[in-house]
Amino acid sequence: MGVDGPVEAPIAVRTAAELSSTLRLAVMRLSRRLRSQRSEELESLPAPQVGALATLVRHGTLALHELAQYEGVRPPSMNRIVGQLEERGLVERMAHPTDRRQVLFAPTREGRALIKEDRRRRDAWLAQRLRELTPRERETLRAAAPVLEKLTNL
Amino acid sequence: MGVDGPVEAPIAVRTAAELSSTLRLAVMRLSRRLRSQRSEELESLPAPQVGALATLVRHGTLALHELAQYEGVRPPSMNRIVGQLEERGLVERMAHPTDRRQVLFAPTREGRALIKEDRRRRDAWLAQRLRELTPRERETLRAAAPVLEKLTNL
DNA sequence: TCCTTTACGTTAGCCTTGCTAACGAGTATG
DNA sequence: CATACTCGTTAGCAAGGCTAACGTAAAGGA
The missing domain is CATH 1.10.10.10 (Winged helix-like DNA-binding domain superfamily/Winged helix DNA-binding domain)
Structure with a gap:
């Protein structure tokens, strides 16, 4: 862990295999982080x-x-x-x-409110992380979001 | 199915809040799908x-x-x-x-082999899904992969 | 139509897996 | 050198999943 390259040159994703494994790892890790951001009432x-x-x-x-x-x-x-x-x-x-x-x-109604609050919580966490990216990086993710969504429907 | 371009008009991702929630949903769903692709020996x-x-x-x-x-x-x-x-x-x-x-x-050695096989399995599943995308969509994900990776390290 | 088969939800009982409490052995600290 | 702390382990408990079995309701075949 922790062997990150310099920020200017992130891990290059060239081959299809590299794309798969990089994407898989990132998605799994990000989802773990998101999952752990459960709202207090749901704890x-x-x-x-x-x-x-x-x-x-x-x-x-x-x-x-x-x-x-x-x-x-x-x-x-x-x-x-x-x-x-x-x-x-x-x-x-x-x-x-x-x-x-x-x-x-x-x-x-109460059940719905609880879940909604939980989503809000996770969104807030992710939004904060997104704010820490550069505008260019955010733009990249903005373009990728619909593609990721499509991916889950295949 | 559209040939290329935003013919299908996928969900537009305009605001920061939209980006968060779209990304969160897609990542969570994709990780669930990935998780379910466990190799047989690990089942x-x-x-x-x-x-x-x-x-x-x-x-x-x-x-x-x-x-x-x-x-x-x-x-x-x-x-x-x-x-x-x-x-x-x-x-x-x-x-x-x-x-x-x-x-x-x-x-x-056996334990290592088991995990490696499992990763290979999930990669294969994801790679197949990626092949079903358009070249342009794949390019988008290729650009996004390092950003997603960075996101998990914030 | 009536009888059989299938589907749905529920209860009972088992097994696995997580936890806390308590303990012995080993290490750090005054 | 005595005390406090850390690590792993065992014992016992609680929660959550499963299969088996059953009653009721719907569907299907003679």
Whole structure:
């Protein structure tokens, strides 16, 4: 670690393989840093609950098995998670309009506020880092952002 | 699909706040995708063991408490983790040359090979995605890679 | 239509993994 | 040389994931 070249000559990215591995490393590390910038109120919430709540905020209303699938967890596990979220008043359950087997979950106003605050927090952290770049570097990232976004949809 | 240029009108990234949130979202999503591309041999290894092994490969030789710190885990937990890695022949323990309290851990040849294969796997996945971009988009990412790397070091 | 099959959510019970507390051995410090 | 501190380890506890099994609801076939 810590063997950085001079600032004027950052690591050259020439070959396709270099591009892959540099990009992979940077993205993984940056996401770790971002993940650690959790807001204080969410600190007290276990990670699985945060994940489920965030997914509910993103998608609106989901059945239990759908939510479990999104979170990469089995229905019984998700059952426990949403139970805890419900106890804290962060999600609410309701009956499916036509299929009475399904139980739908949606975030409450409070749940939504919590997630929003967390995003705001991470954005603020990243924004501060971006301010420490040169205008030219920011411009580069501005151009790259849509491409990175496209990459996640391939 | 558009041939070239901003025909698809991807999300415009104008303000600083937009840049932060777009970048944050893309980085988090991309890292999730990357994380899921774990190599088959590592599939069988629990995540904590993979993490510890990867850290050992990156840093070479570490004492137990250092490794625990890197992985954000308490010494007793790390103790169990390296015990399991040792059983599988992926790491080996040795005495500290001067301080007889400390126990040093280093990856074995096999452990190193496993992590290397995993990285190769993820690189291959990302490289394939990159090939699906336009040359112009790749060029954009090539310019952005060093900036992203710098970002992780701020 | 009725009977069988499938899907959904829930409960029960197990296993893994993290933690704190406590301790012995080794090192630093007065 | 006695005391305080550090490191690794063990023991025991709590949380969270999983599979198995079950009741209810919907879908499908004779």
